Amino acid sequence: MPGVRRRPPANRTLTSQCTHHHVAVFLLTFFSYSLLHASRKTFSNVKVSISNQWTPFPHNNTSPSLQPNELWNNGHIFPDTRKATLFLGTLDTIFLFSYAVGLFISGIVGDRLNMRWVLSFGMCSSAVVVFVFGTVTEWLHFYNKWFYCFLWIVNGLLQSTGWPCVVAVMGNWFGKAGRGLVFGLWSACASVGNIFGAFLASSVLQYGYEYAFLVTASVQFAGGIIVFFGLVISPKEVGLPDVGEEGDGSAEEDVSEPLIGSSDDNDDNDDQNYSIQAADLSNSGSSSNARQPKAIGFFQACCLPGVILYSLAYACLKLVNYSFFFWLPLYLYDNFGWKEAEADELSIWYDVGGIIGGTIQGFISDKLQKRAPVLAVSLILAIASLLGYSRSPNDKLINAVLMAITGFFIGGPSNMISSAISADLGRQEMVKGSSEALATVTGIVDGTGSIGAAVGQSLVSLIHDKLEWMSVFYFFSLMIGLTVLFITPLIVNEIKMLRAERRLRRLAG
Numbered sequence: 001m002p003g004v005r006r007r008p009p010a011n012r013t014l015t016s017q018c019t020h021h022h023v024a025v026f027l028l029t030f031f032s033y034s035l036l037h038a039s040r041k042t043f044s045n046v047k048v049s050i051s052n053q054w055t056p057f058p059h060n061n062t063s064p065s066l067q068p069n070e071l072w073n074n075g076h077i078f079p080d081t082r083k084a085t086l087f088l089g090t091l092d093t094i095f096l097f098s099y100a101v102g103l104f105i106s107g108i109v110g111d112r113l114n115m116r117w118v119l120s121f122g123m124c125s126s127a128v129v130v131f132v133f134g135t136v137t138e139w140l141h142f143y144n145k146w147f148y149c150f151l152w153i154v155n156g157l158l159q160s161t162g163w164p165c166v167v168a169v170m171g172n173w174f175g176k177a178g179r180g181l182v183f184g185l186w187s188a189c190a191s192v193g194n195i196f197g198a199f200l201a202s203s204v205l206q207y208g209y210e211y212a213f214l215v216t217a218s219v220q221f222a223g224g225i226i227v228f229f230g231l232v233i234s235p236k237e238v239g240l241p242d243v244g245e246e247g248d249g250s251a252e253e254d255v256s257e258p259l260i261g262s263s264d265d266n267d268d269n270d271d272q273n274y275s276i277q278a279a280d281l282s283n284s285g286s287s288s289n290a291r292q293p294k295a296i297g298f299f300q301a302c303c304l305p306g307v308i309l310y311s312l313a314y315a316c317l318k319l320v321n322y323s324f325f326f327w328l329p330l331y332l333y334d335n336f337g338w339k340e341a342e343a344d345e346l347s348i349w350y351d352v353g354g355i356i357g358g359t360i361q362g363f364i365s366d367k368l369q370k371r372a373p374v375l376a377v378s379l380i381l382a383i384a385s386l387l388g389y390s391r392s393p394n395d396k397l398i399n400a401v402l403m404a405i406t407g408f409f410i411g412g413p414s415n416m417i418s419s420a421i422s423a424d425l426g427r428q429e430m431v432k433g434s435s436e437a438l439a440t441v442t443g444i445v446d447g448t449g450s451i452g453a454a455v456g457q458s459l460v461s462l463i464h465d466k467l468e469w470m471s472v473f474y475f476f477s478l479m480i481g482l483t484v485l486f487i488t489p490l491i492v493n494e495i496k497m498l499r500a501e502r503r504l505r506r507l508a509g
Contacts, residue, residue, distance in 0.1 A: 037193025102160025107443020122161030134213025184362030315452030354411020
């Protein structure tokens, strides 16, 4: 029938388009964001050492002092470890808020400047700030909490350049065909960065926490230099067709048609849009070099279908996801009495579940050509997995299995929204042919999510202090429920579209 177009299998289209440039872009963006996350994990892993440095050491006041009193006490900016730990938590909150604000700005900047420059600058300058924060201050014996706050605000702003740029570059290179699977694998970069950062910190921590910051900052700075000289931000830079321009008409439709649609589309509109798009593509081939599309505005990006709803949903979901990242080891230590090292090792299984969940759910969404229904099913099961994990027995094997299942249903959707869905939102029908919407939309979605994560850390701390851990899990379940509520209109819309497509296929025979 005229209104029905056959879609080539996603995996076949993906493999036919893949070149060594695609592989290089995948690896460079993957490891660039992994290095940014590694520096954050390094800070988390050396908090005990920093807290000890910032508080007085117990010593016998009657014994002769081996050092001048000024030198002995110059690093003791807090009277006890409790206040030092609270300040370290404050630095986490400061970082998340500045990171969230920076995401809104970085998305706009990334769409207006060369994203390779923005990403490289963010990596290198953030490495310098981390080096000054952890290494230079210790070498110079300069300890000042206001200076630390200033550096961490700057670090949050600089690190925010990473995610919008890498998602936008990936969106430029990988079209809708197979995007869920590719982005599901690629979004493991944060978890890999956490593991890599823990390895770097633990390997040199015996020499002093300042060397952990030194090594991490050096590796990140080197990564920024490699990105500057090696990253190609779009296929057109190497003479390849842009996403949505390759292949014949049906292939182009499969690649460039967004997974975010409108339920009032009909067959006639589809045919009309398809013809117009084909004409636009044929004309743009000769004039692409002469006329570059303008970057979309911030408020225009907010008005794109699905952006606000997915941003609000991600704020609730990232709150839960990041709370597991920050609080899971402490929960295992408090609730089961396990050693801190054992709790840290066991908490890795949450990331493992998230990696597997993002990959499998992305693959399923590619097959369905719809994202929201897959998210809805996963999030409903996430509530059940949260309640099940909260009642885990004092057994490490059972706890690890339940933790991985929880990560599967929470971390998987989180990875999908922050990567594949953000790319879908930035390449919708009204911005087709303009990659300059990708970074802005990604910044809006992830920035809103980071605000939710920042607020959530304070709420979790308050609930845990006033009530108990079970109440924290009830709070997580409420946030997951709100996530489903925000995307309910999109779920209903995409289910209607699935039914309409199935009915058309039956009529077509």
